[in-house]
Amino acid sequence: MAETIDLKLHVWRQKGPSDPGKFEDYSQYAKGISTHASFLEFLDVVNERLVLANQEPIVFDHDCREGICGMCGIVINGEPHGPQKATTTCQLHMRTFRNGEELWVEPWRAAAFPVIRDLSVDRSAFDRIIQAGGYITARAGAAPDANAIPIPKRLADEAMDAATCIGCGACVAACPNASASLFMAAKIGHLNTLPQGQAERDKRTLAMVAQHEREGFGACSNHYLCEAACPKEISVQWIARMNRDLLKAAMTYKPEPQRAGGDG
Amino acid sequence: MELRSNAPTGPIETRWERHKADIKLVNPANKRKYEIIVVGTGLAGGAGAASLADLGYKVKAFCYQDSARRAHSIAAQGGINAAKNYQGDGDSIYRLFYDTVKGGDFRARESNVYRLAQVSVDIIDQCVALGVPFAREYGGLLANRSFGGAQVSRTFYARGQTGQQLLLGAYSHLSRTIAEGKVELRTRCEMIDLIVEDNRARGIVTRDLVTGKIEAHLADAVVLATGGYGNVFYLSTNAKGCNATAIWRAHRRGAFFANPCFTQIHPTCIPQAGVYQSKLTLMSESLRNDGRVWVPRKKEDCTRDPASIPERDRYYYLEEKYPAFGNLMPRDIASRQAKFVCDQGLGVGPEINGVRRGVYLDFADAIKRDGKQAIADRYGNLFDMYQRITGEDPYRVPMRIYPATHYTMGGLWVDYNLMSNIPGLFVAGEANFSDHGANRLGASALMQGLADGFFILPYVIGNYLAQAGKSKTTESSAAVTTTLREAQTRFRKLIEIGQKGSRTVDDFHRKLGTLIWDHCGMARNPSGLKSALGQIPELREEFYRDVKITGSGEELNRELEKAGRVADFFELGELMCRDALERDESCGCHFREDHQADGECVRDDEHFAHVAAWEWCGQGPEARDGNHKQHREALSFEYVKMAQRSYK
Numbered sequence: 001m002a003e004t005i006d007l008k009l010h011v012w013r014q015k016g017p018s019d020p021g022k023f024e025d026y027s028q029y030a031k032g033i034s035t036h037a038s039f040l041e042f043l044d045v046v047n048e049r050l051v052l053a054n055q056e057p058i059v060f061d062h063d064c065r066e067g068i069c070g071m072c073g074i075v076i077n078g079e080p081h082g083p084q085k086a087t088t089t090c091q092l093h094m095r096t097f098r099n100g101e102e103l104w105v106e107p108w109r110a111a112a113f114p115v116i117r118d119l120s121v122d123r124s125a126f127d128r129i130i131q132a133g134g135y136i137t138a139r140a141g142a143a144p145d146a147n148a149i150p151i152p153k154r155l156a157d158e159a160m161d162a163a164t165c166i167g168c169g170a171c172v173a174a175c176p177n178a179s180a181s182l183f184m185a186a187k188i189g190h191l192n193t194l195p196q197g198q199a200e201r202d203k204r205t206l207a208m209v210a211q212h213e214r215e216g217f218g219a220c221s222n223h224y225l226c227e228a229a230c231p232k233e234i235s236v237q238w239i240a241r242m243n244r245d246l247l248k249a250a251m252t253y254k255p256e257p258q259r260a261g262g263d264g
Numbered sequence: 265m266e267l268r269s270n271a272p273t274g275p276i277e278t279r280w281e282r283h284k285a286d287i288k289l290v291n292p293a294n295k296r297k298y299e300i301i302v303v304g305t306g307l308a309g310g311a312g313a314a315s316l317a318d319l320g321y322k323v324k325a326f327c328y329q330d331s332a333r334r335a336h337s338i339a340a341q342g343g344i345n346a347a348k349n350y351q352g353d354g355d356s357i358y359r360l361f362y363d364t365v366k367g368g369d370f371r372a373r374e375s376n377v378y379r380l381a382q383v384s385v386d387i388i389d390q391c392v393a394l395g396v397p398f399a400r401e402y403g404g405l406l407a408n409r410s411f412g413g414a415q416v417s418r419t420f421y422a423r424g425q426t427g428q429q430l431l432l433g434a435y436s437h438l439s440r441t442i443a444e445g446k447v448e449l450r451t452r453c454e455m456i457d458l459i460v461e462d463n464r465a466r467g468i469v470t471r472d473l474v475t476g477k478i479e480a481h482l483a484d485a486v487v488l489a490t491g492g493y494g495n496v497f498y499l500s501t502n503a504k505g506c507n508a509t510a511i512w513r514a515h516r517r518g519a520f521f522a523n524p525c526f527t528q529i530h531p532t533c534i535p536q537a538g539v540y541q542s543k544l545t546l547m548s549e550s551l552r553n554d555g556r557v558w559v560p561r562k563k564e565d566c567t568r569d570p571a572s573i574p575e576r577d578r579y580y581y582l583e584e585k586y587p588a589f590g591n592l593m594p595r596d597i598a599s600r601q602a603k604f605v606c607d608q609g610l611g612v613g614p615e616i617n618g619v620r621r622g623v624y625l626d627f628a629d630a631i632k633r634d635g636k637q638a639i640a641d642r643y644g645n646l647f648d649m650y651q652r653i654t655g656e657d658p659y660r661v662p663m664r665i666y667p668a669t670h671y672t673m674g675g676l677w678v679d680y681n682l683m684s685n686i687p688g689l690f691v692a693g694e695a696n697f698s699d700h701g702a703n704r705l706g707a708s709a710l711m712q713g714l715a716d717g718f719f720i721l722p723y724v725i726g727n728y729l730a731q732a733g734k735s736k737t738t739e740s741s742a743a744v745t746t747t748l749r750e751a752q753t754r755f756r757k758l759i760e761i762g763q764k765g766s767r768t769v770d771d772f773h774r775k776l777g778t779l780i781w782d783h784c785g786m787a788r789n790p791s792g793l794k795s796a797l798g799q800i801p802e803l804r805e806e807f808y809r810d811v812k813i814t815g816s817g818e819e820l821n822r823e824l825e826k827a828g829r830v831a832d833f834f835e836l837g838e839l840m841c842r843d844a845l846e847r848d849e850s851c852g853c854h855f856r857e858d859h860q861a862d863g864e865c866v867r868d869d870e871h872f873a874h875v876a877a878w879e880w881c882g883q884g885p886e887a888r889d890g891n892h893k894q895h896r897e898a899l900s901f902e903y904v905k906m907a908q909r910s911y912k
């Protein structure tokens with residue numbers, strides 16, 4: 001059961017956002033790796049060896065290690081989250097690789113995702129896109145009964161397909177334009193599909209798209225590499241739907257008049 | 265010190281209503297003058313911060329992850345309970361209350377549990393309003409399923425990702441309040457101490473995980489919603505970053521820690537594959553509906569190809585021991601029986617530290633009976649996940665499973681107002697001890713997190729602030745400067761030791777985890793617990809002598825972060841063992857081998873129908889034994905009659 005492999009490991013090391021960064025060869029620390037280990041466990045093993053050799057361990061982001069929190073994300077041999085389809089880095093296992101295989105490990109690369117250190121990047125731009133409109137305004141305590149509005153199963157299932165996005169950023173890392181269109185379209189699609197999301201539909205779409213541009217993400221030019229890299233297999237059709245909603249909103253949206261003071 | 269629950273008396277159905285009517289309110293114009301700190305952005309913290317902000321309070325929220333959307337509530341799979349009775353199958357608030365009290369093996373507070381069941385119905389309304397895409401029936405109404413052995417279908421779900429969808433709902437709500445300028449969120453920022461002045465919580469000390477900067481934040485009230493402490497075992501189903509530092513540091517500043525030995529084990533997790541293993545992955549318990557659990561009868565068969573082991577040499581231990589329930593025995597019993605057969609040397613899978621820890625969960629009969637397609641329809645995604653992790657095809661080879669820690673019922677002691685014994689310090693969600701007693705039912709963790717966050721904190725914090733008024737603590741107050749200095753010294757000391765040490769933080773954490781798992785895990789006995797109580801302080805001393813940490817404190821330093829958390833796990837682990845030793849009975853997940861009837865818990869209601877709340881005494885003269893002194897809150901059961909569980 002205890003098959004092990006040796007790897008030729010090159011890891012991107014970068015002290016901070018302004019450091020130019022470079023690849024380091026860690027092959028001597030990447031020997032005897034169990035094929036049952038996950039990719040992050042492989043990096044754990046390398047890190048423990050680095051620490052014992054008085055070297056700084058490789059910084060990478062991770063948390064749940066079961067493919068749902070979206071915190072991990074590494075480009076492995078040019079592919080975000082590595083070679084296995086529909087799989088986050090934490091769920092990728094070393095049996096995917098051959099003994100002696102060469103691995104080039106890098107962070108997400110996008111101007112809107114500055115490198116914090118090594119393989120860890122700052123994805124707060126995603127949070128700001130959500131803050132721009134990725135919500136339905138509903139205070140606790142004000143909601144009607146949950147069954148008051150029947151939602152056809154087909155719509156609920158479609159909304160769920162989009163809502164399954166984990167916000168990891170692989171779509172941005174895969175895109176030659178570093179566009180976050182798939183991430184943004186998934187949230188817009190989730191909320192705009194549901195009856196509860198209609199009240200803020202146009203405003204949401206316009207505001208999120210505007211924020212996406214402010215953050216410095218590129219535009220979508222239909223390469224579909226995002227869909228191929230997405231660990232949750234979110235379809236690019238959501239981008240088409242978003243563009244339709246955007247066009248409609250741009251033509252028809254009228255902001256609510258801002259009144260100073262009350263009516264009384 | 266007398267522990268008062270401050271729960272209302274009188275008819276249980278109206279306690280929360282009457283309490284809300286009695287609560288003091290803060291004038292809307294004054295709310296913006298009050299600042300509230302919320303630590304943790306999971307279901308309890310995220311929903312709490314957003315709801316408090318909507319009321320008008322100034323909220324400062326903190327999380328250690330890079331975004332509020334990553335909190336580990338996200339990983340819950342199964343669903344969320346609510347007493348909606350949408351299925352018309354006889355569910356009610358009373359029945360959910362009853363099931364929760366009984367499921368907790370009579371070690372929870374009735375008033376809290378009743379309130380939880382009451383507000384459960386509002387949670388579903390709120391989540392649907394926020395756009396959570398729960399599963400629906402063809403007519404468009406909400407779908408439900410039965411979960412964890414409940415006799416009614418009261419569980420709402422969103423595929424196998426209910427936690428994710430609820431958390432993203434709470435996160436979107438929080439995001440709106442951030443955009444409106446009502447909440448200031450600090451990400452990649454960890455709470456490392458609590459500031460207490462004049463016996464009131466006045467703020468927290470944090471370490472910025474990117475710059476290493478240690479700073480104080482002041483507030484009029486502090487909410488800890490920082491989750492459970494399952495990572496004390498090193499291997500658990502928790503996220504890698506989950507830790508107990510926030511609640512443990514609050515405990516060291518005076519907050520009582522209640523029932524630390526109440527930790528829950530989940531029976532169907534993927535077993536450990538090697539020493540490098542970093543976490544364990546849970547698979548839905550629904551697998552036990554069709555899978556048959558077995559191990560070889562003979563030790564020499566444990567390494568054999570399972571398909572070649574004849575039927576007569578297979579030991580279907582659950583079916584044989586419990587013919588009435590078989591493979592569907594409750595979590596705790598199924599877990600202990602798996603441990604028991606592995607301890608006997610009948611386990612399967614890789615040998616780690618001399619033992620094979622795994623049992624087969626075999627679908628061969630189900631596939632023969634219903635066809636491969638039917639099984640794929642039911643469990644396809646779980647089978648895929650299993651194959652991705654283990655590289656084995658469960659359609660052909662039996663799955664291997666083993667229990668793992670996944671939830672902690674114990675936590676900081678709180679009264680009915682979710683306030684700890686330090687006024688102004690509130691604790692919500694898994695971080696408190698309040699609602700699940702000695703055992704939590706499936707699909708109830710999400711319910712409690714959102715109940716606390718959306719529907720309880722907003723009321724009880726207002727009540728406190730209306731009476732306590734504004735904090736007068738300032739940055740130059742002695743409590744602030746002292747706490748800040750102590751936190752800085754603690755981290756500096758770790759760096760100093762770390763430069764000379766020779767063993768990694770993970771190495772120590774793994775050893776601590778193994779010790780606690782072996783002696784204070786699924787089954788406990790006095791001699792094991794005493795041995796752990798002897799070994800933990802020795803290991804801790806070694807840690808403070810020999811831990812190796814690279815880098816400095818004034819930068820991003822993951823080894824230092826881990827060291828700070830493991831240092832606290834050492835003390836918490838010791839208290840768990842002490843609590844497990846002093847609770848001289850079995851109840852729920854606390855199984856004492858010396859108090860059992862054929863593998864089932866034997867409670868001692870006469871002596872242990874109480875909450876054990878531990879006070880930190882440091883090494884001071886007050887300590888009767890070690891670092892802690894025990895206080896008790898007696899539990900009385902007026903509505904649910906105490907009874908022994910039986911599955912024979």
